[in-house]
Amino acid sequence: MKVLVALKRVADPDNANKVKIPADGSKIDTTGLEWKPNPFDEYALETALRLTENGKTPKVRAGEVVVVTFGPPETETTLRSALATGADRAIRVNATDEQLDGMTVALGLKKLVETEQPDLVLVGKQAVDGDTNQVAQLLAELLDWPQATFAATIREEAGGLVVGREVDDGVLSVRLKFPAVVSVDLRIVAPRSVFSLHTDPAHKYNEGVRFAPLPAIMQARKKPLETKQLADVAPGARAKVTYVSFEAPPKRKAGVKIADVDALLDKLKNEAKAL
Amino acid sequence: MANVLVLAEISGGKVKKTTHSAVTFARKAAALLGGSYSILALGSDVSAVLGELAALGADKVLVAEAPTLEHYLAEHYAPVVAAAAGSFRVLVATASAFGKDLLPRVAARLDAGYAADVTELLSEGTSLRYKRPMFAGNAFGICRIESAVEVVSVRQSAFTAAEPTGSSSPVERLAVPAAGAGASRIEWVNLEQVKNERPELTEARVVVSGGRALKEQFYELLNPFADVLGAAIGASRAACDNGYCAPDLQVGQTGKVVAPALYFAVGISGAIQHLAGMKSSKIIVAINKDGDAPIFQVADYGLVGDLFKVLPELTTKLRALKDA
Numbered sequence: 001m002k003v004l005v006a007l008k009r010v011a012d013p014d015n016a017n018k019v020k021i022p023a024d025g026s027k028i029d030t031t032g033l034e035w036k037p038n039p040f041d042e043y044a045l046e047t048a049l050r051l052t053e054n055g056k057t058p059k060v061r062a063g064e065v066v067v068v069t070f071g072p073p074e075t076e077t078t079l080r081s082a083l084a085t086g087a088d089r090a091i092r093v094n095a096t097d098e099q100l101d102g103m104t105v106a107l108g109l110k111k112l113v114e115t116e117q118p119d120l121v122l123v124g125k126q127a128v129d130g131d132t133n134q135v136a137q138l139l140a141e142l143l144d145w146p147q148a149t150f151a152a153t154i155r156e157e158a159g160g161l162v163v164g165r166e167v168d169d170g171v172l173s174v175r176l177k178f179p180a181v182v183s184v185d186l187r188i189v190a191p192r193s194v195f196s197l198h199t200d201p202a203h204k205y206n207e208g209v210r211f212a213p214l215p216a217i218m219q220a221r222k223k224p225l226e227t228k229q230l231a232d233v234a235p236g237a238r239a240k241v242t243y244v245s246f247e248a249p250p251k252r253k254a255g256v257k258i259a260d261v262d263a264l265l266d267k268l269k270n271e272a273k274a275l
Numbered sequence: 276m277a278n279v280l281v282l283a284e285i286s287g288g289k290v291k292k293t294t295h296s297a298v299t300f301a302r303k304a305a306a307l308l309g310g311s312y313s314i315l316a317l318g319s320d321v322s323a324v325l326g327e328l329a330a331l332g333a334d335k336v337l338v339a340e341a342p343t344l345e346h347y348l349a350e351h352y353a354p355v356v357a358a359a360a361g362s363f364r365v366l367v368a369t370a371s372a373f374g375k376d377l378l379p380r381v382a383a384r385l386d387a388g389y390a391a392d393v394t395e396l397l398s399e400g401t402s403l404r405y406k407r408p409m410f411a412g413n414a415f416g417i418c419r420i421e422s423a424v425e426v427v428s429v430r431q432s433a434f435t436a437a438e439p440t441g442s443s444s445p446v447e448r449l450a451v452p453a454a455g456a457g458a459s460r461i462e463w464v465n466l467e468q469v470k471n472e473r474p475e476l477t478e479a480r481v482v483v484s485g486g487r488a489l490k491e492q493f494y495e496l497l498n499p500f501a502d503v504l505g506a507a508i509g510a511s512r513a514a515c516d517n518g519y520c521a522p523d524l525q526v527g528q529t530g531k532v533v534a535p536a537l538y539f540a541v542g543i544s545g546a547i548q549h550l551a552g553m554k555s556s557k558i559i560v561a562i563n564k565d566g567d568a569p570i571f572q573v574a575d576y577g578l579v580g581d582l583f584k585v586l587p588e589l590t591t592k593l594r595a596l597k598d599a
């Protein structure tokens with residue numbers, strides 16, 4: 001199986017409350033926040049690796065994983081660490097962050113899919129900076145491929161996948177035939193969420209994503225990383241959603257600490273009138 | 276024409292309450308645009324829900340029925356919705372799993388811009404502006420959409436459910452266009468539904484959420500507490516991931532977004548991703564044994580203590596209070 005994984009780097013999500021908005025509301029300022037891979041994209045990469053290996057002998061590859069990012073030169077760090085983690089090849093589409101919106105990324109991915117011809121495109125369910133949750137769906141429509149968003153489980157079969165999608169009232173299973181687009185949710189990296197044809201179904205993975213061993217980080221420098229230009233893969237793409245201004249969320253004022261249960265009930269009943 | 280189309284969410288032969296939030300948005304948008312709103316219903320047979328939809332004050336209820344629309348699949352629904360939406364200015368649905376899965380696909384088909392998870396509708400003249408949360412709710416962006424059709428998903432907790440107007444909108448049937456090649460490569464297998472007798476998390480007046488600290492006693496401790504309050508039960512990601520509770524209880528950036536009148540966070544630390552899903556609650560109560568837990572920074576009332584002692588006591592005293 002050949003898998004194309006889209007990776008985005010985002011401003012450190014665990015410190016998202018440190019973003020600043022200047023008084024004129026002209027932008028969201030993330031200066032001072034470290035760049036981190038979008039967590040869902042790390043999960044997408046882990047999923048792709050699980051699908052293209054035998055879990056018992058993960059060093060021997062049983063398929064190909066190509067990682068791609070759209071961004072400025074420094075996003076190559078994200079790709080290098082994905083290569084160190086186990087991806088086989090990388091592509092960076094050179095673009096500034098301002099040039100990129102979901103549709104531009106989807107159009108670019110479509111072009112890459114046409115040359116790379118993967119069986120499966122795996123993306124995160126949402127990039128946690130813009131929080132828009134759209135690239136998988138846009139790409140699937142542009143390609144006229146089936147989609148399975150919010151994947152919590154994936155079971156490979158001959159020629160396709162059965163995907164358990166996390167929806168509002170439970171888990172919805174769909175059967176897809178390749179080629180297809182899948183976006184992954186949090187629980188896809190549980191020990192028994194991904195079942196490939198190469199791995200013993202009884203195999204139990206570690207919880208979460210794997211980390212690159214030190215020698216792999218050295219070797220990753222030799223793995224192929226290709227650069228393309230946005231104008232070549234998404235010619236004429238133009239954002240259809242434009243931001244007029246930004247605002248900080250309303251601040252909640254710090255509350256009070258309550259001594260015990262009786263005092264809490266009194267406050268809820270008589271002060272907040274919430275009971 | 277500056278009209279608005281609401282995409283109804285129908286599941287198990289019922290109109291989901293999410294639809295009513297989208298209708299509230301549509302009423303506001305139609306008023307700003309000086310137009311009207313219609314409602315679109317898809318399924319293999321939607322006759323059972325037409326009465327309810329027709330009572331919501333829409334100009335028309337548009338109906339597309341076909342055997343291929345029995346179970347929701349984006350590949351089959353998108354061409355129908357796109358064909359219907361082509362003559363409208365705005366297409367709206369709620370940002371439920373259904374809306375989030377389908378609307379971008381429709382937008383791509385219409386070559387339209389898509390604003391996700393909108394919490395407020397604004398305008399400049401007759402041009403609409405959408406306010407939406409970004410960075411886990413730590414910033415809001417105000418955007419406009421520059422395409423013939425503007426596709427919008429709205430956050431359910433930010434738009435109160437529309438009440439019926441007593442109208443009886445005319446019903447118009449639509450032709451169902453053929454689906455693309457992608458549709459022939461996907462098949463609906465089954466829905467493993469989580470049985471839940473409690474109020475819907477996104478609609479409840481009171482939500483009690485538990486975190487990692489509750490361990491295997493998650494339901495044992497929260498069920499009686501929620502019962503006295505008539506509350507819905509929510510959870511942190513850590514509680515869901517560890518299997519202490521069902522995954523569909525997760526509240527947060529990637530779970531459900533709630534804004535009840537009263538929210539209890541029990542044994543939850545208050546990570547950014549959790550706050551994103553509950554920060555707009557009216558009153559927040561936190562119970563945590565760590566007085567420095569970040570949850571206390573957003574809680575109106577904080578009780579520092581061991582939940583295994585506090586929760587049973589709170590449940591008993593609350594019951595006594597209710598019975599009095």
Ligand SMILES: Cc1cc2nc3c(=O)[nH]c(=O)nc-3n(C[C@H](O)[C@H](O)[C@H](O)COP(=O)(O)OP(=O)(O)OC[C@H]3O[C@@H](n4cnc5c(N)ncnc54)[C@H](O)[C@@H]3O)c2cc1C
Nearest residue numbers: 486487488511512513527528529530542544548549564582
């Ligand atoms: C991409 C991504 C998306 C995420 N999305 C979400 C999301 O949607 N929702 C979400 O909730 N999280 C989400 N998270 C996870 C989030 O970052 C936190 O890890 C999670 O919320 C922690 O859950 P918790 O508060 O239950 O556990 P912990 O952080 O472990 O906190 C447990 C708390 O319980 C307290 N405690 C322990 N014992 C007791 C006791 N006996 N009595 C009282 N208090 C006690 C502790 O003091 C502690 O504060 C996401 C993470 C990522 C990376």
Ligand SMILES: Nc1ncnc2c1ncn2[C@@H]1O[C@H](COP(=O)(O)O)[C@@H](O)[C@H]1O
Nearest residue numbers: 006007008070123124126127133134135
């Ligand atoms: N600039 C980018 N480069 C690579 N992948 C991206 C980029 N933007 C979005 N994606 C992918 O699309 C997914 C969904 O993003 P979004 O629709 O923007 O929330 C992400 O999790 C990534 O997998």
